[in-house]
Amino acid sequence: MKKNIGKFISLVLTISILVLVVFDQTEGNAKLIERYDINDLDNQDLAINQQKLFSPHLGKSFTGFKEALGFKESQNDYFRVNQFGYLGKYQFGKSTLKVLGIHHPQLFLNNPELQEKAFIANTQRNKWVLRKDIKRFKGKLIKGVKVTESGILAAAHLAGPGSVKKFLRSYGETGFADANGATIRYYMKKFSGYDTSLIKPVKKVKVKYESA
Structure with a gap:
């Protein structure tokens, strides 16, 4: 009987710990999402x-x-x-x-x-x-x-x-x-100040592609 009570208590403790861990992670994710709340975008586009x-x-x-x-x-x-x-x-x-x-x-x-x-x-x-x-x-x-x-x-x-x-x-x-x-x-x-040095000037350029 004491063995069973011990196992039950152990199981309850394990479940309690798991619940606390999940809650803590969920709360952390919620805080992370709050940092990017739409009200804090400072007039920038949400998609950006x-x-x-x-x-x-x-x-x-x-x-x-x-x-x-x-x-x-x-x-x-x-x-x-x-x-x-x-x-x-x-x-x-x-x-x-x-x-x-x-x-x-x-x-x-x-x-x-x-x-x-x-x-x-x-x-x-x-x-x-x-x-x-x-x-x-x-x-x-x-x-x-x-x-x-x-x-x-x-x-x-x-x-x-x-x-x-x-x-x-x-x-x-x-x-x-x-x-x-x-x-x-x-x-x-x-679009000022980007590095476009990779682009080389080409007089006549055609794009090759498969038409069918």
């Missing part, structure tokens, strides 16, 4: 904060550049088509895709790998077109914004390299705004 919580900090790296630009364009949604027909994570227009040798918009939309290749290729092409302007204007202030290579390349993604040339050479007097009101100046400021 979730990404920072679960992803490595990309900083001003090239990966940080393209992910920040992709988030601005589509919230990094590879399958988004906006009201003007721009496609994918980086919101490419069909005319730009044709320049890059991509003639199947639906295939492009359904292929994240192809979209990443297209972004690299288009950035290489833009860097070639703007290579002299990057050298000439880098470090200068235009309309209160310090000109950087990454800012120029981001603006070229928005407006095309020709529009960026006009903006730079007119010292901001010749502007551009897309259908949503985004401007070259805004993109140059928002």
Whole structure:
């Protein structure tokens, strides 16, 4: 009888300890979640904060550049088509895709790998077109914004390299705004100071892909 009572007491103690451990872990997780309460976001987008919580900090790296630009364009949604027909994570227009040798918009939309290749290729092409302007204007202030290579390349993604040339050479007097009101100046400021040295200027670049 004493043996059975001893076993019962031992079992009760074991269960009590397990309950306390689980409660302590749950309470700890609750405190961790409270640290990222939506009321403490300081006007930043919730999705960005979730990404920072679960992803490595990309900083001003090239990966940080393209992910920040992709988030601005589509919230990094590879399958988004906006009201003007721009496609994918980086919101490419069909005319730009044709320049890059991509003639199947639906295939492009359904292929994240192809979209990443297209972004690299288009950035290489833009860097070639703007290579002299990057050298000439880098470090200068235009309309209160310090000109950087990454800012120029981001603006070229928005407006095309020709529009960026006009903006730079007119010292901001010749502007551009897309259908949503985004401007070259805004993109140059928002995407300033990223390391885009990995991108090499290429005069004529075509993206290779399987069409079927």
